[in-house]
Amino acid sequence: MSLLRSLDPLPPGMVYKYFTTTWLRNTRLAEKKKIMDFGLKDKVALVAAASSGIGFACARELAREGAQVFLCSRGAQHASQAAEKIHKETGVDVAGIACDVTSDSAVQAFVNLAVERAGKIDICVTNAGGPPAKTFAETDLDTFRQAFELNALSAIRFAKLVLPGMLERKWGRIINITSVSVKQPIDGLLLSNTVRAGLTGWAKTVSNEVAAHGVTVNNVAPGYTLTERQDYLAEVRAKALGKSKQEIIDSWADQAPIRRMAQPEEIGAAVAFLASERASYITGVTLQVDGGWVKSLF
């Protein structure tokens, strides 16, 4: 009987009301589901090497999620211009500081300044310019040392300074920008292949040491990403090979199943996710953001 009643047609006015309220409720539910709150509004983020390119995109994505950001690059002017740009767009506090990530004292001063102004550092994104492209025959030992300084020790240096506070507060995120070369070494990029693989081993080991204290350590490995630097490299390569810049860009894009280069903000979005509350059970991983470029399963 009750089943029959539920199948009875509703009077026209009630049909309208029933569908309107159901539609409204479902829409609100969908809206709620769509919003993935990253929980970054009261967080303080430090982003290294961020006046342009991937670093800048990471700083901007974190600011878009409401985090207070301290970014650095070697030159004060470029750093403050980048900070101003992000502040104008997002309205959050962004400071741009001059700091060379290969200098112990400069990084110490940068970290000190952030702690003095914000009271803590919750998120640390390590980044630097890439090492030169060389073969083994062209690479002397000093060049190896410089690459280790720039692309491994720079990240380790930051971690040394920010980890104690994170462990004390039982919350922290360290995210290193590396490269797909750690999963699939790239011919000619000997230094990147060597040094970043070492950093990856370091990150995994440290992630295990701090995981039980609410701190995660992960790497984001970009594939070919259309930054200003990559655009410039395409121009240089085009001239050397007698091709157009677009041909070079297309040749990079075609290496990935997705058939285009990444936009820097696509790398920044992955970093913002790993920095978020929602990534609390992800640690010790290297997340490639490469449009499918890496051919292996893992």
Ligand code: NAD
């Ligand atoms: P980029 O050259 O566009 O930006 C590098 C940023 O680092 C700039 O803001 C620069 O001022 C800053 N910087 C460089 N050396 C520094 C130092 N010693 N101290 C402080 N700041 C410094 O580079 P990008 O394309 O954004 O790449 C960022 C990193 O990601 C690099 O290590 C690069 O090798 C790596 N990567 C890039 C790609 C790509 O396709 N763009 C792919 C894989 C990996």
